[in-house]
Amino acid sequence: MARVPNKVALVTGAAKGMGRSHCLRLAEEGADIIALDFCKQKDDVKYPMGTADDLAETAELVKKQGRRVLTSHADIRDLEALQGLVAEAVDTLGGLDIVVANAGISTVGHAWELSAEQWQAVVDTNLTGTWNTIKATVPQLIEQGRGGSVVLVSSVAGLRGFPGMGHYSATKHGIIGLMQTLSQELGPHNIRVNTVNPGLINTDMSMNPTLFKQFMPDNPNPSEEDIAAIYKHLTVLDIAWLEPVDVSNAVLWLASEEARYITGISVPVDGGQLVRA
Ligand SMILES: NC(=O)c1ccc[n+]([C@@H]2O[C@H](COP(=O)([O-])OP(=O)(O)OC[C@H]3O[C@@H](n4cnc5c(N)ncnc54)[C@H](O)[C@@H]3O)[C@@H](O)[C@H]2O)c1
Structure with a gap:
């Protein structure tokens, strides 16, 4: 039976990485999907962001599961665009039950x-963009009166600091504060709000040369094998990183x-x- x-x-952030994986896992288990992504590269982000082709591929993969999908090149920093999309999606797909606020960016620096500008860019996307996503969707969930589940994507960096990630970590801590508040506000409407807190996941955000250099400043050309040896020391289990589907399974649950x-909980x-750190 579908879940x-x-x-x-x-x-949000559905073109690639974990966002695509969340779309597919939810579709596999019976959900129709509203998949949105900015589909543009930001200059200050030093790894590839989603493209229009990536988002189209996400949509194709959802359709292969026999589910309906609506895509949009919306920017989570644009509240009006999100509100317009929600209104259109509700007309087309007949409502809204699950919100996964996943889109985010990362840059590095003490x-x-x-x-x-670096500070503001990360705050605008990760924190204000997440709040915009809530502001655009929660009134619909409340009005429908059929409950719902909101999953905000924080990070292990939302539960402790990491050198070089102060701005990112501040936004991911902020997301937990937002979740803990919203879970209390929305409980009476039977709308649940939680965070997932991914560790090192095999997407471009964690698997890119700029970040590798952060871990290995003396290595001029760090390879994936070099970084695996370092990442492995960060976890308790015998792995260097997790796959997007591991996080999607927590989102689905x-x-x-x-x-x-x-x-009202955070799921690492x-x-x-975290237990090792
Ligand atoms: N990769 C990791 O190791 C890791 C660890 C902890 C938390 N996270 C978080 O998980 C989430 C997904 O990350 P990922 O690793 O899949 O990254 P990713 O870069 O592969 O995917 C993020 C997607 O979000 C989109 N996006 C960025 N800004 C946007 C905006 N303003 N509006 C709409 N879409 C936008 C990008 O185009 C991209 O397609 C992020 O919130 C990230 O902070 C990632």
Whole structure:
């Protein structure tokens, strides 16, 4: 039996990486999908962001599961665009049940050395963009009166600091504060709100030369094998990184009836990174 049968799920940052994986895992388990992504490269982000082709591929993969999909090149920093998309999606797909606020960016730098622009870019996308996603979707969930599940994507960096990630970590901590508040505000509406907190996941955000250099400043050309040896020391389990589907399985669980009384929690999916740190 499907675990999210005939639910409608909105996923931000859906073109690639974990966002695509969340779309597919939810579709495999019976959900129709609203897949949105900015589909543009930001100059300050030093790894490839999603493209229009990537988002189209996500949509094709969802359709192969026999589910309906609506795509949009919306930017989560644009509240009006998100509100318009939600209104259109509700008309087309008949409502909204699951919200996965996944889109995010990462840049690196010591907290005191970041430019004001670097700071603002990460705050605007990761924190304000997540709040925009909530502001655009939650009124619909409340109005429908059929409950819902909101999953905010934080990070292990939302539960502790990491050198070179002060701005990122601040936004991911902020997302947990937002979740803990919203879970109390929305409980009476039977809308559950939780975070997932990924560790090192095999996507471009964690698997890119700029970040590799952060870990290995003396290695002029660090390879994936070099970084695997380092990442392996960060986890308790005998792995260097996790796959996107590992996080999607936690998202799916939180979205499903199996978690019907789970709200206000943060779920690390990190191979034991936090317990080791
Ligand atoms: N990869 C990791 O190791 C890791 C660890 C912890 C948390 N996370 C978090 O997980 C989430 C997904 O990360 P990922 O690793 O899949 O990254 P990714 O870069 O592969 O995918 C992120 C997607 O978000 C989209 N996006 C970025 N800014 C956007 C905006 N303003 N509006 C709409 N879409 C936008 C990008 O185009 C991209 O397709 C992020 O919130 C990230 O911070 C990642």
